[in-house]
Amino acid sequence: MNKPQGPLSRLDPEAAVMGPEPDYLRKTYTWAYLNPRHLPFLDRGVVVSAILWGNANRLMEAAFQEFQPGDDVLQPAAVYGPFSKRLAKRLGADGRLEVRDVAPVQIAFTQRKMAGIPGVTVRQGNAADPVGRQVDGVCCFFLLHEVPDDWKRRIIGSLLDAVRPGGKAVFVDYHQPAALHPLRPIMSGVFHWLEPYALGMMGKEIQEFTDRAGAFTWRKETYFGGLYQKVVAERAA
Ligand SMILES: C[S@@+](CC[C@H](N)C(=O)[O-])C[C@H]1O[C@@H](n2cnc3c(N)ncnc32)[C@H](O)[C@@H]1O
Structure with missing residues (x-):
């Protein structure tokens, strides 16, 4: 394959040829995030709710309540369902929501979903890279469990570095269930085979x-x- 010319040729040569998606994403999650034919189905609220055993609404609300109208918030990865629209609504007309994602197909999909909502920007970016600006808040929803541990470290570090004094980072994600949790055997299988x-x-x-x-x-x-x-990290004012 010919190497790309123009602006792409100035990027990391491998990323320019292969696309910016990390290996772990291609190997494990192409079916979930990179195959454009699957996106409209997975984006349905009822599917998101089923995947989270009926807890989607509760977990989204738990994240949203950490932010105030007018806040400038970074969402470092796209989320299926109504998540970003509801977060933008929470931040209100004076707030700002920037949604990033490493996968161009997710960016195109999310841009269509969020079109016309004031205060929202959607752009390609790797959550492990420096954010490049300070924000009031970071809202990281079910990203960490989908990346290898060394990426968890890089992503958490970059996101924490972007939190302004007095601001916060909110992480909502999986956690080790109680020993007698009835879903423990099922989730153990899900984690081993899919996540x-x-x-x-x-x-x-x-x-x-x-x-x-x-x-x-x-x-x-x-x-x-x-x-x-839900884990909240607040930086001293
Ligand atoms: C937020 S996570 C999981 C969200 C949740 N399972 C849902 O319902 O959508 C999924 C997104 O993370 C993105 N992603 C994975 N690694 C990333 C990274 N290093 N930086 C930014 N986005 C990333 C994927 O492209 C995908 O769109």
Whole structure:
């Protein structure tokens, strides 16, 4: 294949030829995020709700309540369903929501979904890279369990670095369920076969993935018998 000319040729040569999606995403999640024929089905609210065992609304609300109208918030990866529209509504006309995603197909899809909503920008970007600006808040919804542990470290570090003094990063994701959780055997199979990088989060706190933890106050809530967690890292004002 010929190497691309023009602006792409100035990027990392491998990324310019292969596209910017990391290997783990191509190998594990092409069916879920990179195949454009699957996106409209997976984007349905009822599918999102089923995947989260009926907890989607509760978990979204848990994240949204951390932000105030007028906040400038970064969402570092696209999320299926009404998530971004509802977050933009929460931030209101004076707020700003920037949605990034590493996959161009997700960016095109999300741009169509969010078209015309004031204060929203959608652009391609890797959550492991420096954000490049300071924000009031970061809203990271079910991204960490989909990346290898070394990427978890890079992503958490970059996102925490972007939080302004007095701001916060919110992580909503899987968590190790209670020992007698009735879904534990099923989720164990799901993690082994479909979500292998989620295993790195079991029995480990999100703040253990970063050496920036000391600059933040951390709090955690768990949901649905411990299968899900919200972790909030607040930077001192
Ligand atoms: C937020 S996660 C999972 C969200 C959740 N499962 C849902 O319902 O959509 C999925 C997104 O993360 C994106 N992604 C994966 N690795 C990324 C990275 N390093 N930087 C930015 N986006 C990334 C994928 O392209 C995908 O669109």
